[in-house]
Amino acid sequence: MSVLLALETSSIVCSVALFNGAQLVGMSELRIEKSHSSHITVMISQLLENCGIHLKQLNAVAISGGPGSYTGLRIGSSTAKGLCYSLNIPLLEVSTLYSLAAQVIANIPNPEQYLFCPMLDARRMEVYTCIVDHNLHEILPVAPLVLEEAAFQEQLSRKKIIFLGSGAEKFKSLVAENSNALFVDGVLPSARMIGDLALQKYEEKVFEDVAYYEPFYLKDVYITSSASNTSK
Known part of the structure; x- marks a missing residue:
């Protein structure tokens, strides 16, 4: 083993x-x-x-x-x-997002009846998110998203979606009237x-190249100079 x-x-x-x-x-x-x-x-x-x-x-x-x-x-x-x-x-x-969705998929009955939308908080109203089905097949690709009422309306019109993760709480009030939007709290x-x-x-021997591997940061990191450096 x-x-x-x-x-x-x-x-x-x-x-x-x-x-x-x-x-x-x-x-x-x-x-x-x-x-x-x-x-x-x-x-x-x-x-x-x-x-x-x-x-x-x-x-x-x-x-x-x-x-x-x-x-x-x-x-x-x-x-x-x-x-x-x-x-x-x-x-x-x-x-990371797939692993969050998989936690819920493994613990609910009839997961094939839903889509799953893991969300990681990216500050303010932005999240890192995607939508997958019960087999973790991608419906919407991983991307940063600024949450608004119209988000995911096309998908929500067709199927129930379970939202989860640290960013999902911010979306609750925006879709409170939509019965196809379901939320699971406490998924970390x-x-x-x-x-x-x-x-x-x-x-399946799907390995990463140890020498060149980099995490999927999704967004560029901006580093600003300190006040002392900018004054020079």
């Missing part, structure tokens, strides 16, 4: 999970903002020790590939790439689902 380590750092959640084949062996999770850089390697080390797994027994590392927090994604990807490079094992990527990114989705990629 393959031993897989999964990492999720795309949001305030810092999560690591360990799998032996399809079985979840253990998981550790923190929900402390801006804690990833100081905790993730400790969490990995403690999880491996608690589960009786040596670092050299890992067969692959899976990473939540974004979109999400720029800093969080960089920390997660650099950690994963470092492990894969030093251990000479493959790197797997799973879409988790390494457990990253690992679940990565297992199929591992079996």
Whole structure:
């Protein structure tokens, strides 16, 4: 059986999970903002020790590939790439939005009756989002979106859509009168689902290039100079 380590750092959640084949062996999770850089390697080390797994027994590392927090994604990807490079094992990527949708799909009856719209908060009225069906087939591609009342009206006219994730709350009041708009609260990114989705990629040998891999940031990051620098 393959031993897989999964990492999720795309949001305030810092999560690591360990799998032996399809079985979840253990998981550790923190929900402390801006804690990833100081905790993730400790969490990995403690999880491996608690589960009786040596670092050299890992067969692959899976990473939540974004979109999400720029800093969080960089920390997660650099950690994963470092492990894969030093251990000479493959790197797997799973879409953060797909993993959110998969959590709900796995836990509701008759998921084929719905479409699923995961949303990650991108400040103000903007979100990172997409729409997928119950098989995670893309109906609308991943993109940044400024929420307004007319958003998703075409899709909502045809089928019930379940909205979820940290950005979904902002959309509730805009579609309160639409009976096809349903909401599930409390769905946060988790390494457990990253690992679940990565297992199929591992079996199919869908690996990332460790040397050149970059997370899916979705939007450019703008870095402004400090006042002291701009005055020079």
